[in-house]
Amino acid sequence: MKTRISGKQINMSDLMFSISEAMDVAHHKLALHQLRTAYICWKMAEEAVLAPAQIEKLFLAAMLHDIGAFTALEKISHYEFEAEDCEPHCLRGELIYRQVPWLAASAKMVRLHHTPWCRCNESIDAPDVMEAQMLMLAEKLEREIDREGYILNQTSALREKMHNMAGKIIHTRVVELFLCISENEAFWLELTAPNLMNFLKYKGPVQHIYGDAAAALKMEEFFTAIIDFRSKYTASHTAGVSSCTNSLGILLGLPESERVELELAATLHDLGKIGVPNEILEKPGQLTRQEFAMIKMHSYLTFTLLDSV
Structure with missing residues (x-):
């Protein structure tokens, strides 16, 4: 389904993919980090049989989940598990998401994506909580991957690391979803494929979101946040x-x-x-x-x- 607004059409979803890719080019360690995270979330959401609209919300949250980290150094500190307090960039990310009408529904997931299950004060069945836990697992998994090594030689160790988080850092149901999808070698090969962005663009869960120049201008505060506030x-x-x-x-x-x-x-x-x-x-x-x-x-x-x- 395509959402169109009258006037010269701009593919907003393609713009999202471009921004996601660009945010991760400032350092080689970050290359495709957000899109890989989005892919993992998508596959877990499918395994959980979430509604298509909810899968899209989660995917959009994952695509720019680090948008509240304004500098490459801040992103690297999170990526390498060195940052002690991730709450500020999660809160900034939530505020930025709420400025865009078609991203606002994903804002809570962005805010909670660094909140361990043991510190979450909501039920796993509360709106967007399980999805935020999926996003947290996906990001942790992606950061653990050795980009210099062959992925199929890492799968056992990666699955074990995620398994060890069950019940304290990540809710057990979410870990079980991951363990199910990660049994398939295709999951790992697609995750680390060099053409991942094109694969997600044409086969991923995000519908084509179109708007004219005036609609895109309504995102001015969003663009200002990711460009100027750095x-x-x-x-x-x-x-x-x-x-x-x-x-x-x-x-x-x-x-x-x-x-x-x-x-x-x-x-x-x-x-x-x-x-x-x-x-x-x-x-x-x-x-x-x-x-x-x-x-x-x-x-x-x-x-x-x-x-x-």
Whole structure:
């Protein structure tokens, strides 16, 4: 089923895939982390025979579950199990999700995705709690995978690690779902396949969500959060460029439809910066030649992200 809004159509679900991929390019350890996590959640949700709408909610939560971690260093600290307090980035993620109408239903899962079962004060049958536990297991599993080793040589150890979390960190029902799906070698091979993003785009559980430029502009706070809030030097940059662009469009007498498209382009012009490490964005001194080359890369990364939408 396709959701369409009148006007020039933008594939919002493809945009989500592009953002998810870009968020994980800042460090090689993070490559496809969120999409792999989403794949694991999808397969567990299918095994649990959840309703299609609930499976989609969980998948959308997993695709950008780390959106509240604004820097690559923060993401790496979570990825390597070094961060002691994950609550701030979970709360930020929830707030960002609630700003987008078609993501708001997934916000609670994002908030709870680092809450161990022993600290959860709700029933496993409460809305979105089991799904949040699936997301927690999926993320922990993905972080345990040795990217340098052949996946089928790791499956026994990975299954044992997840089994040992049952009852305390992860609810037993969720661990049992994972143990069922992970018996199949195809699960592991699909999870680590290099073409995972295309596989999820065309065979995954997310329906095609379409909107026009005006609908995409309603996500301005969402884009600002993932682009500008990563650095104190760019905290209002996107909003300022967007506002100036709209004012110039009015001065030039452009029709409203063109001004909306220009404003959207201004809102997204720095999207590729989510692939630039924060230590470069916030470096107080002069950039090296290599660092400046990484800065220049962001405009091309923006183009490649938007070209597939």
